[in-house]
Amino acid sequence: MSEPFIHLSGVRKIYRTRGVEMLAVSEATFDVGAGELVSLVGPSGCGKTTLLKILAGLHSHDAGTVRIGTRDQPFDPARDIGMVFQQPLLLKWRKVLDNVLLPAEILGLPLAASRERARDLLRLVGLQGSEEKFPYELSGGMQQRASIARALVHDPKLILMDEPFGALDALTREKMNLELLRIWQKAKKTILFVTHGITEAVFLGTRVIVLTAGPARMADNFRVDIPHPRTLDVKTQEKFGEYTRRIYHLLGME
Amino acid sequence: MIAPTIRSGERLVGDNLQRYTIAVLSHLALVAAWHFFIVLGKVPTFVMPSPYATLHALLVPNYRWIENISVTAIEIFGGYFLAIVVGIGIALLFSWFRVLEMTMMPLLVTLNMIPKVALGPLIIVWFSYGIGPNVAMAFAICFFPIVLTTARGLREVEPDLLDLVRTLKGSRWQIFTKIQLPGALPYIFSGMKVAAILAVAGAIVGEFLGSDRGLGYLMLQVQVTLDTAAMFMAVILITLLGMILYGFVLALERLLVVRDARI
Structure with missing residues (x-):
């Protein structure tokens, strides 16, 4: 394997509140290649969100090393991160297009070009025609599509997603999974996807x-040997079942 | 994909027209009921005047309606405007300097418990008679709701949204102008709506306590001669002033705050 885009080694994070220490992350050691879509899965309190925030530069870590970027693909922490949260967190008073433009505004990118790019991205996430609508005029799934477009507008190298489809109904969620795969293959970004959905x-x-x-620790790290593009059919494959069983087993749910 | 909620523009206009018609009709019905109550019940005018007699009071030149309306309007709008500027200003300082909020907010809450009306005699000692003390009274009574709601609105920011801006290394000023302030706007307006009603009450109470002009002052004058019709007219005019102020704030809110965000 060539130089990984993200390299984590022995990362540990301890929260201290009123003298009580709580281990939030430990033994986090893994590499992510450029252009990979890596799922971080685990129950509540396993430290997956904390890990994401360490990568986003929002939290410090207490031990271990975190390195993002390679010589060919240098990483600028100010403009190479796109974030998607469980809630779309669109600004109610801005139209969809202006919501997507928020990161470009904060970074001071040229507005005309960003506006063009935002329109292209809205088309990519399937929201053409909704540019001038307000968030309340969109369904939950459409709002989340807009927030994905927002995460892409400043063309970051790394997209961090924290249970982005956790608040959606089951059907919309399946649909969004397919959409995300399509967007990922078009946009060619490295994505870290936090979820507690094992099949997802x-x-x-x-x-x-x-x-x-x-205690919070990293228990497994394996390649999913199912080729892309994937369709919902892969969920019926025997291999798919083996992978999910492997996770269920690790989480002690068998 | 799920279609967005469809809002037909035409139907909305129709609904509005119907709503306004009903509102006008119910007001007319109240006036009619008032009229028939007086006429059929043979109520003496000094107890309760008819709508006609009330209107007629406007023709008494001695009452100098125009001047008195102007004075009261200046007191209400002046006190209200001052409260908005000072109230929002203080709330902004609170959000910029946490220490200031921690020390001043409990103090403000205590001061808010003072019945502002009780300050009337003091205000007269400090500012003497005239428009000044009544502006001060209107200000004192409607200043607190604006500070409290604005401060609250500035505090209500989604932590994840702050994280989003922080990953982009956005400045505090950017957070303030792009997220905090527009997010606080619905709260500011909810405070301004409450304050609009209070400002009217403040100005009138001020005039009751000590004044030589204004609609509240006029009411005390005509009370002596039992000109109930003029008192009714004064109350109606005060109410109209309040409605103008409230309507203006409401219109401004519609202009500035997205429908979904209004509180």
Whole structure:
């Protein structure tokens, strides 16, 4: 394997509140290649969100090394991160297009070009025609599409997604999984996808990293050997079942 | 894909027209009920005047309606405007300097518990008679709701949204102008709506306590001669002033705050 885009080694994070120490992340050691879509899966309290925030530069870590970027693909922490959260968090008072433009405005990118790019991205996520609508005029799934476009507008190299489809109904969620794969293949970004959905993690990931709680630690890291493009049919494959069983087993749910 | 909620523009206009018609009709019905109550009940005018007698009071030149309306309007709008500027200003300072909020906010809450009306005699000692003390009274009574709601609105920011801006190394000023302030706008307007009603009450109470002009002052004058019709007219005019102020704030809110975000 060539130089990985993200390299984590022995990352540990401890929260201290009123003298009590809580281990949030430990033994996090993994590499992510450029252009991979890696799922981070685990129960609540396993530290997956904390790990994401460490990568986003929002949290510090107490031990281990975190390195992002390669010589060919240098990483600028100010403009190479796109974030998608469980809630779309669109600004209610801005139209969809202006919401997508927010990161470009903050970074001070040329507005005319960004506007063009935002329109292209809205087309990519299937929201053409909704540019001039307000968020309240969109369904939950459409709002989340807009927030994905927002995460892409400044052309970051790394997209961090924290349970982006966790608040959607089951059907919309399946649809969004397919959409995300399509967007990922078009946009060619490195994506870290945090979820507690086991089938979702396997279906989306080129690789799955399993985190367990109590105490928080990294339990597994394996390649998902199912070729892309994937369709919902892969969920019926025997291989798919083996992967999900492997995760269920690690999480002690068998 | 799920289609967005469809809102037909035409139907909305029709609905509005119907709503306004009903509102006008119910007001006319109230006036009619008032009229028939007086006429059929043979109520003496000094107890309760008819709508006609009330209108007629406008023709008494001695009452100098125009001047009194102007004075009261200046007191209401002046006190209200001052409260908006000072109230929002203080709330902004609170959000910029946490220490200031921590020390001043409990103080403000305590001061807010003072019945502002009780300050009337003091205000007269400090500012003497005239428009000044009544502006001060209107200000004092409607200043707090604006500070409290604005401060609250500036505090209500989604932590994840802050994270989003932080990953882009956005400045505090950017967070303020792009997220905090527009996000606080619905709260500011909810405070301004409450304050609009209070400002009217403040100005009138001020005039009751000590004044030589204004609609509240006029009411006290005609009370002596039992000109109930003029008192009714004064109350109606005060109400109209309040409605103008409230309507203006409401229109501004519609202009500035997206429908979904209004509180």
